[in-house]
Every structure is written in structure tokens, then in C-alpha cells.
Amino acid sequence: MKKWINKSFVTNFVAVGIIITGYLCPVQSALMKSIGFFALSGAVTNWLAVYMLFEKVPLLYGSGVIPSRFEEFKFSIKQLMMEQFFTVENIEQFIQKEEREGSKILNLDPILNAVDYDKVYEGLVSSIMNSSFGGMLMMMGGQEALLPLKEPFTEKMKNVLSEMVESDRFKDALQQGLDAHKIGTDIIDRIETVIDNRLKELTPQLVKEMVQKIIRQHLGWLVVWGGVFGGILGAFFNYA
Secondary structure: OHHHHHHHHHHHHHHHHHHHHHHHOOOOHHHHHHHHHHHHHHHHHHHHHHHHHHOOOOOOOOOOHHHHOHHHHHHHHHHHHHHHHOOHHHHHHHHHHHHHHHHHHOOOHHHHHHOOHHHHHHHHHHHHHOOOHHHHHHHOOHHHHHHHHHHHHHHHHHHHHHHHHHOHHHHHHHHHHOOHHHHHHHHHHHHHHHHHHHHHHOOHHHHHHHHHHHHHHHHHHHHHHHHHHHHHHHHHHHHO
């Protein structure tokens, strides 16, 4: 609030100076006093209007509107965030865009390399030994007879899995599994919860300070222009 207070002070000081000059200077005395009084009234009126936005003034109905209606401000803040920024459509578009871009750079090699192919091979051998071929295999040396197949089997499994994850069918299935609408709805619910929790922490004082921070750079100019236009009107009425 310091910036607009300085502008108010300077504007009022100049207006008072013009009034004093009108009383002391015999040249165009009426014009100077008219400009000064009108400028001062315009500046003071605008300053009071700005002040009444944030502070309650006794006997002045409607003053302190921002602190007294902070619940409405909180609701408006939430409505702005949820309806203009965090909509389901916006979240869906973001997720779909990431999916499209991600599919071009999706690297599943770390996942394929993390597969324990030894266990896969052991599972295959166990299945064979427990099948009707188990007895026949025991006659040919048992599980040791399959050891030469382990390395070729592992390489073949890697190639098959790599081809599978690169196929259009797999990518389509992966995209269907990533339901953008459901994910977007879940994200919206979480965002709304976060916003609600944060808004519950807001007090009238915090809302007032927040609004002041947003518009305080422009408040002082209301006082300045009130004084300027007041002075112009004073000069006009002096010659009218």
C-alpha cells in the first residue's frame, strides 16, 4: 500500500499548494482556488473509495467490502481456477499430448532387461518335466539335456518381447489402458481438494492482502487522476 499512499500524498499536497497559492497570489486567484479545491476533492474522494475497499469505516455502509465478503472472493477464486485452468478437457488434452509425444520416445528396453529370463526358462523346464514328456526326457538325461537350449531360448524371448512392445496392437492396448478421461477426472478431484483445503486456511486479512498485492500498483493512479480531472473541472466551472 506504500506506493499508492505516496501518490495520494503528493496529489493532495499539490492540490493544497494550489489552494494556498490562490489565496496568496492576486493573479487568477479564483481560478487557482477553484482548481485546487476541485482537485483536492477529487483526490480525497478517490482515496476514500480505495480505502473503503479494504477497510471498514464507521457509519459508511459498504465500506470494507473485500474483508466482509471474503467468502465470496474465496468461491470466485476456486471457480476461476477450476473453470478456466483445471478443467477435465484441459487435463485430457495435456495427457493425450504427452501420450502422443511419449509414444515416439517410449523406451521399454530397461523393462525388458529387468525380466528374469532364468526364471522364465526354469518355469518352462518345470512345465516340461511335469508333462507327459517328462518321463521321456528323463530317459535322455533329464533337465541337463535342455541346458544347450537355455541361451537360444533367452535370446528368442528377448526378440519376441521386443517385437511385441513395438507392435501397433501393443501400443493401442497401452493407450487404451491409459484412460485420459479417468486420469483427468482423478487429477481434477485431487486439485479441487487441494484448493479447498488451501481456501479454508484463508482469513479475511489474507484475502485483503492478496487483493491488495494484485492491484495496489494501480490504486495510486486513481487518486492522481481524481485530482487531475477534479482540477480540470474546477477550471471549467470557474469560466462557466
